[in-house]
Amino acid sequence: MSETLALTGIGPPDKELKEHKLKTYKVTVTSDDDTHQTSNGVPPYDPHAHRILEHPTNNSETLIHLLKGSLGTGILAMPNAFYNSGLLVGTVGTILIGILCTYCLHVLIRSQYILCKRLREPILSYPDSMKYALQNGPSFLRFGVPLSALIVDGFLITYQLGICCVYIMFIGSSIKQVLDMYIEPMDERYYMIMLLLPLIAINLIRNLKLLAPFSQLANIITFVGLGIVLWYVFTDLPPISSRPLVGEPRKYTLFVGTTLFALEAVGVVLALENNMKTPASFGGTTGVLNVGMTAITLMYVAVGFFGYVKYGQEAKGSITLNLPELDLLAQAVKLIFAVAIFITYALQAYVAVDIIWNTYMKKRIQNWDKATMEYGLRVSVVLVTFVLAVSIPRLELFISLFGALCLSVLGIAFPALIEICVLWPEDDFGPFRYVLWKDILLIIIGVLALVLGTYISVQDIVRSFN
Template sequence: MNMREEASAAGEPLLEVAPASRRVGSATWAQTLGNIVVSVVGTGMLGLPYAFRIAGWLAGSLGVAIAGLTTLYCMILLIECREKLEEKNGSVYIQSYGDLGAEAFGRTGRYLTELLVLVAQAGGAVAYLIFIGQNLSSLLNDTSKHPISPVIFIFLLLLPLEIALSFIRSLSTLAPFSALADACNILAMAIVIKEDFQLFNSFSTRKAFGEVWGLPFTAGVAVFCFEGFSMTLPLEASMTNRRQFRWVLSLAFTGITLAYILFGIFGYLAYGEDTKDIITLNLPQNWSSATVKVGLCVALLFTFPIMMHPIHDIIESRLKSSGWFQKLSYNVRCAECVGLYGARIIMVMLLATVASFIPGFGSFVSFVGSTLCALLSFVLPAAFHLTFMGSSLNIWRRALDYCILLVGVVFAGHGTYAAISGH
């Protein structure tokens, strides 16, 4: 029995035959650029000044640049893998990261890949909720005598809004929300940098290299900053002209990496050793500070559905392929619709509950970046690329793939050890 027959027997979603209508998306390059930026840029950037405080401004800058370049390269590896498989077998349509896992390592590969995507995306979504809750809480607590817990904002404000937004199923439909989120991010970053310049100190008063133990922590934050890896294949497939995706991706990552480095440097130079794990908590109590917090909260509010897209995709594919759900959908009218949207509601509620129990933003972001994101962003793409194209690669590309694979495994292992040991 071959891999495709095994998947069918196990009730898994198959790598589908792709009609022409499914192979051509509707998103323009500009819409895709906006979706890439909003998929990548999120709460992680707000922890960069704190990471630069720990590692030093020069070490932090180098770490962000290396993380960005390596992530871009590994995203291109995924595209090469899909093109290789579709060229080899024109009837195969690689729709998701899990499909690549299934083609590479069978049923186990699919389960492992989808599990990592689920947990990593969930970690990013939880970080969004933590940030919004903490910033709205600090904003109102600055002007109120009665402190309001971030948990109140998560459940009473964020939960209903995110449930409503989770009903949007199309990435092209989310493009206007992406544009709004990008605008909010740019405005907020500009105001933060303006505030930073008012407190700007020279490079001579800040350390270029920090403690050695801080480098893994900073690397974890940097990797998390480029999270959104599992959106690579859906974003490319959503384009009308898929050949444009590589240069659109490169353009987006060049701008994002440069913005991250400048943001981290300016934030650290402004506040030095007083830099907090969320830079917005360092801002003074004035109208511009309030604008930053509200703008970033709005941006992340509309980024959350894009972060949840791979999670919903995996869960819904599992439901549709399960025998009991197929019988229920056949026997009960509207059961499929109710079941799929019900699953979306349950997932958003579950992540909101998890977010209410996470105490530290910075440590949580570093842990997710150094473990789950490292496996998804470096280890799996290199392993897939070697599996599908190893024999056709020259010695330098094979060596680079093995190097990325090894470093990714060591990095993830260290992140797991640090989390368990409490360091």
């Protein structure tokens, strides 16, 4: 899976060195001219030319990774998202959210490039980008510098753990639907409990290379499973006129949260760009990001649209749960998706563990065995996601919750804030400072999606127990 790329690139540069460079080098940067000299006469620095990668990917490989990383629980949840929006609102809304997410990724990557030039570093992590942007941004925002990296990491960790919760619910629900046909039906929580030890075992693997073969297997069976799902969807498809074009307005925030969860992949996209042989080809009108996100958005619209036409208000948190329960092929699809998601759980948990361990724990542990503490952290991550999933097994609501809670900020508000801070020293906001006003609007959109989406998702989770 492409998620692993986030862990295989160049690590963040030494912190003290970066802080020194930020104070020393000041570069005037525009999108069209990289010929400006620094204030101390040092020649212009191109971060792309200084990246040293052991196994860089070309444009085609990067595009494949981007497409491959989109075929998971997100795309399977799109019919339920369209149920919350209606066919017309869902189609237009998904396209608009796709455009918004893609644009904000361009903003973030472009801002990181400018920061890397100022620091004369090949790569910056997302948390470091926020920190060093705020240091040179508006003075009234600099109070947030000490906590900025922690806040970004907090949202990243919360999102990764949220994905793990969704995965546990998905696997438990899928296994339940199959086994209920052959044994006495049980609550899906019991199947989640049976998963606990296997999840702990796979999460104790510290070497990603050991997971690589399993990841490739997950990719293959995911493609096969999605093809079979689409065959069921287009078999005896009801007329489009049988579904409403506009859904209930109150549920639009659930649609936005689910679609953000499905479409927004800021961590994966940054990792892919960082691992490219020709990173300059990632952006641009016909670059890898635009081509990939266009294809992904259209796939999500198609699955959401026709999946909702097929199953209507019965559309569940994953379209696989709508497949015929007695059909052996449908049962096989549910099981192979369960296996694929089980393997991917280890990769998603690995990202959260990597952030917590390497950034906050490893250097602070003096009197304890570090290997033992890391294993304890890995077990704790599984237990936290397991307890949350078992306590509140509401798959579709959790997908919407974590999309609204984390990705509205990570994918929309933070990139806009970083761009404001990066352009602030040179006041390079264009005619009438339109870039500044555009970024302020994006921040407002991100915050509104965060507040309203989280509120309604939590409210619906509480109501589901009444």
